[in-house]
Amino acid sequence: MSKGKRAVPAWLLGISVAALIVGAVASVACLYSVNRIMEEKGRKLTDAVTRNTEQMLEIMARERLLELTVSRAEDFEEKLGAEAEPCLYPVNEIAEEVSASGQGYAFLLDDAGRVLISSRTEGEIFVCQEEAADLRGSGNEELAYLAECMAAGGSGTQKLTLDGRDAFAAYAPLKGSGWSLAAVMPVDVVRAPAVEVEKQLKMLTEREVRLQAVIFRDMLLFWTLTLAGTLVFCIAGAPAGEKPGGFRKHAGKAGKNMGIEKSNDAEKVKGIFRGSIEAVDMSQILESMEGYLKEEKIAEENRTRILVAVDEIFSNVCKYSGAGEAAIHCGISGQRVRVLFEDDGVPYNPLLQPEPDVALEAQERQIGGLGIHIVKKTMDQVIYEYAGGRNCLTIIKEG
Amino acid sequence: MKITSEREGDCLTLKLSGRLDTSTAPSLKEVVDNELEDVQDLQIDMEQLEYVSSAGLRVLLIATKRMKAKDGTMVIHKANEGIMEVFKITGFIDILDVK
Numbered sequence: 115m116s117k118g119k120r121a122v123p124a125w126l127l128g129i130s131v132a133a134l135i136v137g138a139v140a141s142v143a144c145l146y147s148v149n150r151i152m153e154e155k156g157r158k159l160t161d162a163v164t165r166n167t168e169q170m171l172e173i174m175a176r177e178r179l180l181e182l183t184v185s186r187a188e189d190f191e192e193k194l195g196a197e198a199e200p201c202l203y204p205v206n207e208i209a210e211e212v213s214a215s216g217q218g219y220a221f222l223l224d225d226a227g228r229v230l231i232s233s234r235t236e237g238e239i240f241v242c243q244e245e246a247a248d249l250r251g252s253g254n255e256e257l258a259y260l261a262e263c264m265a266a267g268g269s270g271t272q273k274l275t276l277d278g279r280d281a282f283a284a285y286a287p288l289k290g291s292g293w294s295l296a297a298v299m300p301v302d303v304v305r306a307p308a309v310e311v312e313k314q315l316k317m318l319t320e321r322e323v324r325l326q327a328v329i330f331r332d333m334l335l336f337w338t339l340t341l342a343g344t345l346v347f348c349i350a351g352a353p354a355g356e357k358p359g360g361f362r363k364h365a366g367k368a369g370k371n372m373g374i375e376k377s378n379d380a381e382k383v384k385g386i387f388r389g390s391i392e393a394v395d396m397s398q399i400l401e402s403m404e405g406y407l408k409e410e411k412i413a414e415e416n417r418t419r420i421l422v423a424v425d426e427i428f429s430n431v432c433k434y435s436g437a438g439e440a441a442i443h444c445g446i447s448g449q450r451v452r453v454l455f456e457d458d459g460v461p462y463n464p465l466l467q468p469e470p471d472v473a474l475e476a477q478e479r480q481i482g483g484l485g486i487h488i489v490k491k492t493m494d495q496v497i498y499e500y501a502g503g504r505n506c507l508t509i510i511k512e513g
Numbered sequence: 514m515k516i517t518s519e520r521e522g523d524c525l526t527l528k529l530s531g532r533l534d535t536s537t538a539p540s541l542k543e544v545v546d547n548e549l550e551d552v553q554d555l556q557i558d559m560e561q562l563e564y565v566s567s568a569g570l571r572v573l574l575i576a577t578k579r580m581k582a583k584d585g586t587m588v589i590h591k592a593n594e595g596i597m598e599v600f601k602i603t604g605f606i607d608i609l610d611v612k
Contacts, residue, residue, distance in 0.1 A: 396536040400532070415594065418564040421532070421534075422566045429534075472603050473604055473607070479608065485566070488599060488603065492598070
């Protein structure tokens, strides 16, 4: 027989299920939001770092290019003084210095805007064997402007498009010759390190987002398992065959309402007693109970067991509970009998009373504790609950 | 509960009918307290008794202790199945002389 474990209230089960669902939905939503936020933050950070790196690289490249061009122009002036002929050597040398990858180049322009020497053999800037054109009249306006500045004997840097490719150009005059030296470096070569930085940052961001997703997934799994475990524990902890509700539904109600308002559909419920402890007449209660059990054709052996149980439980309530009011209700479904005892006395769970030693000799025997022992042995379930300021003890005898 | 007593020498026979529970046990206790003085042989007939609760057991325990104290006997007869079940559950089957 059951020792009458405490039943799990319906509201607790409801809250557990609701918490499980809300927790799962909230976790998924949170995971989605965090991923979105992380991705957005990562993208903004990557863009900002890449943009700043590019700007820094461009400034450094332009300065370096100008410094190199001015320095080479001075060297060239010395050589020019000795040979008085433009030569390819310094132009090729500066071209090599501009870019180790060979993508940079250099050229020499006279004061009529014509290319005298170029390290390139094709494209917009190369030396024509025939008469070279005046670059100041070039259809490429940026190139025409550069040629204008160079022919005028100025020095500086300029960003322009040459042969369809963005580039930086730095130029410086060769004093006394009317010529001007220019060095050109493609922008994408300058920006290459920034592109690499951007690539690395994107990888880091993606890794971070994946890591966050794993952490949230594991948290979600943890909470789901925890809640599911609690739920299973609650369900497993409920006594077999005893559904939440029924007699206990009224237990939390305030006031002096101690009756059974609701019961299982197939169960007939009758109030056996309700009132002051002082008004209790045990004989009358037992007769009333016996009458109802007979009326519902409960088998005789169970009838006497139930009557003994009622006598044991309710006599204890009257003697020891200190209650002002008490109630007994009996619900019958077929041959299944449930009896609920309620009182507003001090909280007391009789099921926690130590088991009596039933093997002692007559002279050593004490009578205390035998009553609840008989009840526990003869009933199929005994359930105690303290709720709404009342002791609620339910006994169940299956048919 | 109704108690019918028959005395024959130092033998007292008590015939119980109805219920031996919280509300009726005091009347049996009264008999045990007042009528066992010269009794050496106590016979309790439970043929008409419906059931016994722990309050009834308490009185039966007092009676059997008293009889044993004076080397008397106490025998219970014709207890029904429900009463026997209570005797077994509580270990009274070993304390009382049940026939």
